[in-house]
Amino acid sequence: MTKILSPEELEEELRAIGAAQYHDKHPFHKLLHGGKLNKGQVQAWALNRYCYQSAVPRKDAALMSRCHDRDLRREWIHRITDHDGQGDEEGGIERWLVLTDGLGLDRDYVISRKGALPETVFAVEAYVNFVRDKTLVEAVASSLTELFAPSIHKERISGMLENYDFISDDVMAYFKRRLTQAPRDANFALEYCKQNARTPEAQQGVLDALRFKTHVLWAQLDALYLAYVDPGMIPPGAFVPDAA
Amino acid sequence: MTKILSPEELEEELRAIGAAQYHDKHPFHKLLHGGKLNKGQVQAWALNRYCYQSAVPRKDAALMSRCHDRDLRREWIHRITDHDGQGDEEGGIERWLVLTDGLGLDRDYVISRKGALPETVFAVEAYVNFVRDKTLVEAVASSLTELFAPSIHKERISGMLENYDFISDDVMAYFKRRLTQAPRDANFALEYCKQNARTPEAQQGVLDALRFKTHVLWAQLDALYLAYVDPGMIPPGAFVPDAA
Numbered sequence: 001m002t003k004i005l006s007p008e009e010l011e012e013e014l015r016a017i018g019a020a021q022y023h024d025k026h027p028f029h030k031l032l033h034g035g036k037l038n039k040g041q042v043q044a045w046a047l048n049r050y051c052y053q054s055a056v057p058r059k060d061a062a063l064m065s066r067c068h069d070r071d072l073r074r075e076w077i078h079r080i081t082d083h084d085g086q087g088d089e090e091g092g093i094e095r096w097l098v099l100t101d102g103l104g105l106d107r108d109y110v111i112s113r114k115g116a117l118p119e120t121v122f123a124v125e126a127y128v129n130f131v132r133d134k135t136l137v138e139a140v141a142s143s144l145t146e147l148f149a150p151s152i153h154k155e156r157i158s159g160m161l162e163n164y165d166f167i168s169d170d171v172m173a174y175f176k177r178r179l180t181q182a183p184r185d186a187n188f189a190l191e192y193c194k195q196n197a198r199t200p201e202a203q204q205g206v207l208d209a210l211r212f213k214t215h216v217l218w219a220q221l222d223a224l225y226l227a228y229v230d231p232g233m234i235p236p237g238a239f240v241p242d243a244a
Numbered sequence: 245m246t247k248i249l250s251p252e253e254l255e256e257e258l259r260a261i262g263a264a265q266y267h268d269k270h271p272f273h274k275l276l277h278g279g280k281l282n283k284g285q286v287q288a289w290a291l292n293r294y295c296y297q298s299a300v301p302r303k304d305a306a307l308m309s310r311c312h313d314r315d316l317r318r319e320w321i322h323r324i325t326d327h328d329g330q331g332d333e334e335g336g337i338e339r340w341l342v343l344t345d346g347l348g349l350d351r352d353y354v355i356s357r358k359g360a361l362p363e364t365v366f367a368v369e370a371y372v373n374f375v376r377d378k379t380l381v382e383a384v385a386s387s388l389t390e391l392f393a394p395s396i397h398k399e400r401i402s403g404m405l406e407n408y409d410f411i412s413d414d415v416m417a418y419f420k421r422r423l424t425q426a427p428r429d430a431n432f433a434l435e436y437c438k439q440n441a442r443t444p445e446a447q448q449g450v451l452d453a454l455r456f457k458t459h460v461l462w463a464q465l466d467a468l469y470l471a472y473v474d475p476g477m478i479p480p481g482a483f484v485p486d487a488a
Contacts, residue, residue: 014351074328093314
């Protein structure tokens with residue numbers, strides 16, 4: 001791409017990336033939401049996904065650590081408190097632990113990340129490093145998968161509640177909260193990218209950042225699929241479900 | 245040092261570092277607080293010190309970006325909002341800009357950091373990088389100069405108000421606020437270091453981190469002294485006072 005895009009064209013291309021390669025299309029999610037997994041497989045998903053959830057505040061702090069624009073930092077900081085909580089507000093990570101509690105996983109084991117797949121940790125830390133090392137607008141752009149999150153969260157809430165007797169309404173609180181948080185954040189980030197990526201190179205960087213992030217999400221499901229679905233090759237040291 | 249210190253001994257050694265080499269002892273501060281500088285020299289100090297002030301939230305975000313402990317992140321985050329502000333609270337950086345406004349400096353010029361001394365920028369960014377790259381307890385320890393800040397702030401408030409007709413009470417708001425913020429933060433960080441540096445190597449790291457930080461502060465005053473006091477060699481591109 002060598003020509004400069006209008007802000008609207010940039011948004012179109014970003015949305016096309018989501019339509020093509022957001023992880024809602026991954027076979028693992030089809031199984032998860034369609035009730036095709038057993039409890040052990042859902043445990044494996046929640047345990048691994050904890051690594052991602054718990055890294056989000058570090059990722060957002062990494063963005064702030066290289067941001068010289070005080071206004072942007074003031075806007076961005078609520079993403080950290082959304083996940084870490086603040087005062088009486090428990091935060092998204094705590095809500096995720098309610099889910100892993102509900103699935104019967106030991107909380108200290110989940111937090112230790114010792115049972116996580118190596119590929120999960122690599123993908124998640126690649127995201128933190130990307131945000132720390134790339135340009136600021138690329139760092140912002142890597143959050144844009146949130147544009148596509150509400151539909152997958154809605155599908156997940158209804159699908160999992162309907163299909164699994166071990167999933168109850170209260171353990172799905174994380175996803176319900178994200179239904180309002182994610183669109184607000186995604187819209188801000190989208191406007192930021194449209195306004196601040198004003199050269200072909202910067203726009204290419206923004207598009208590549210979103211592609212990168214879809215890879216971060218996709219790779220985590222690939223690893224789950226290989227280890228816990230087909231062919232079911234669990235790496236040494238990784239979580240082994242009792243009832244798989 | 246090869247033997248392990250008790251927490252109390254570690255605190256003693258930390259306080260000894262402050263007593264020996266905190267920047268309250270720098271000749272530039274003696275001149276600043278004693279009313280021995282002209283307005284241009286005070287402008288140069290405030291302009292350069294802005295670089296430091298404005299980097300503090302990035303430094304604290306850098307610490308959070310590598311902190312896997314949610315409780316510590318929840319404790320640490322107020323340091324960012326103390327400086328950046330949040331909602332109606334203006335924050336320390338804004339209060340610093342009130343000082344530079346009051347000294348007649350153009351706000352955009354101050355924020356641009358274009359007139360800052362190269363040594364200032366290097367020292368400040370070395371601090372941000374240190375916090376990002378060293379161990380977590382070393383990163384925390386590098387904040388411990390705050391143990392020694394209240395006395396210098398008190399001396400500064402009274403000395404500058406008394407000695408300079410271009411300094412008024414309202415522009416000193418930054419320092420007044422820090423009189424309560426700094427001790428609270430310093431006490432937390434000190435306890436953290438005493439509890440978490442439990443090997444001789446970790447304790448050496450903590451002591452070195454505080455020494456490093458005193459160098460960061462000292463180097464900034466060295467640069468100001470050379471450029472604006474004696475011999476008055478202002479580097480090309482750096483701020484030139486009108487009335488020096």
